[in-house]
Amino acid sequence: GAVVSQHPSWVICKSGTSVKIECRSLDFQATTMFWYRQFPKQSLMLMATSNEGSKATYEQGVEKDKFLINHASLTLSTLTVTSAHPEDSSFDICSAQRSQGGTYEQYFGPGTRLTVT
Amino acid sequence: AQKITQTQPGMFVQEKEAVTLDCTYDTSDPSYGLFWYKQPSSGEMIFLIYQGSYDQQNATEGRYSLNFQKARKSANLVISASQLGDSAMYFCAMTSGRGTGRRALTFGSGTRLQVQP
Numbered sequence: 001g002a003v004v005s006q007h008p009s010w011v012i013c014k015s016g017t018s019v020k021i022e023c024r025s026l027d028f029q030a031t032t033m034f035w036y037r038q039f040p041k042q043s044l045m046l047m048a049t050s051n052e053g054s055k056a057t058y059e060q061g062v063e064k065d066k067f068l069i070n071h072a073s074l075t076l077s078t079l080t081v082t083s084a085h086p087e088d089s090s091f092d093i094c095s096a097q098r099s100q101g102g103t104y105e106q107y108f109g110p111g112t113r114l115t116v117t
Numbered sequence: 118a119q120k121i122t123q124t125q126p127g128m129f130v131q132e133k134e135a136v137t138l139d140c141t142y143d144t145s146d147p148s149y150g151l152f153w154y155k156q157p158s159s160g161e162m163i164f165l166i167y168q169g170s171y172d173q174q175n176a177t178e179g180r181y182s183l184n185f186q187k188a189r190k191s192a193n194l195v196i197s198a199s200q201l202g203d204s205a206m207y208f209c210a211m212t213s214g215r216g217t218g219r220r221a222l223t224f225g226s227g228t229r230l231q232v233q234p
Contacts (some may be wrong), residue, residue, distance in 0.1 A: 034221045043208060043224045044162075091160050097219065104219045108154075108162040 002028050004096045006109035013084055013116055020080045021112045023094030029074035030096035034106070035067075038091040047092075050077040084116040119144040119213045123225035130199045130232055137184070138194040138228045140209030149213035151192040152222065153183065156206040165207075168192060199232045206230075 003026040013019045023033055031052045036044040048069050049057040056069035068080040077096075081088055093111040097104055120143040130136040142151065153165040168176045168183045176183040184193040196203055206229050210222040 032219070036221075038160075043226050044222075046221045046223075049221060093160075093162060095162075095222075106222065108164075111160040111162075113160065 002096075002098050002105070002107040004094065004107045004109040006094060006112050008112060009110060010113040011115070013114075015085050015116055016083055018080055018082045019084055019114065020078055021092055021094075021114070023077045023079070023096065023109050025075045025096040025098070025107070028096075028098045030077075030098060031074060032097040033071060033077040034095045034097070035069065035077075035079050036093045036095070038093065038111075044093060047079075052077075081114065084114070086116045089115050119146075119149070119211055119223050121209050121211055121223055121225035123209055123228050125228045126226070127229045127231070130196075130230065132201060132232055132234050133198055135195060135197045136199055136230065138196070138207050138209075138230065140192045140194065140225060142190050142192060142209075142211050144211065144213040146213040149211055151183070151185070152210040152212075153181070153192075153194045154208045154210060155203075156208060156227075158205070162208075166194065196230075201232050201234060204230060204232045 005024045007022045033050040035047045037047050038044045046059050047062050050069045050071040052071045058064045071077040091111050091113050094109045095106040097106050122141045149170045151168045155163040166176050166178045166181045166183050168185045175185050180197045182195045206227045208227045209225040212220040
């Protein structure tokens with residue numbers, strides 16, 4: 001099966017600091033990865049689409065200077081939350097897209113629980 | 118634009134009984150895909166079932182079946198013989214447009230299912 005990992009699985013950081021979250025496709029190449037954000041008791045909302053070798057595409061209302069996305073290889077995308085604040089505390093989940101025989105499937109990572117104090 | 122609506126914030130079901138979780142969708146694209154995911158308290162997104170807009174038959178996966186009514190734009194999830202381990206948050210999601218599998222998912226607000234012994 002297709003496996004996607006995220007690191008760290010949880011992180012606590014102080015207000016004003018930055019934190020980096022990694023999303024890796026372990027057994028397939030993913031030219032596209034998606035970053036979703038989930039606040040407590042809410043649904044998942046797409047933040048941005050990460051494309052290998054090009055700039056990420058951000059959803060309306062998402063600050064690209066605050067949420068830096070780098071997709072430097074076919075198996076790794078990183079999300080850096082800069083100058084984090086308590087309201088940024090969330091559950092961040094990536095999904096990696098696998099292409100097989102002309103069809104596309106998405107596989108979710110286990111998520112990263114971000115707590116900003 | 119596409120939209121997913123889940124009108125049941127919470128549902129209770131007795132163990133071993135069947136339960137239906139409602140989902141309606143809206144899109145102007147004739148090509149779309151509908152998904153159901155389970156999210157336990159750990160946060161991971163577990164894929165349950167998929168229905169393509171051109172699929173003639175309703176999708177089934179073990180105890181899960183998708184009641185797809187295209188004219189009503191509904192894609193309800195039916196869980197048969199509920200188990201205590203089915204207690205979780207359930208999300209309906211969709212992608213639409215050409216190359217539908219290449220796009221990010223739009224999620225509904227979710228339904229929290231509690232299975233009672």
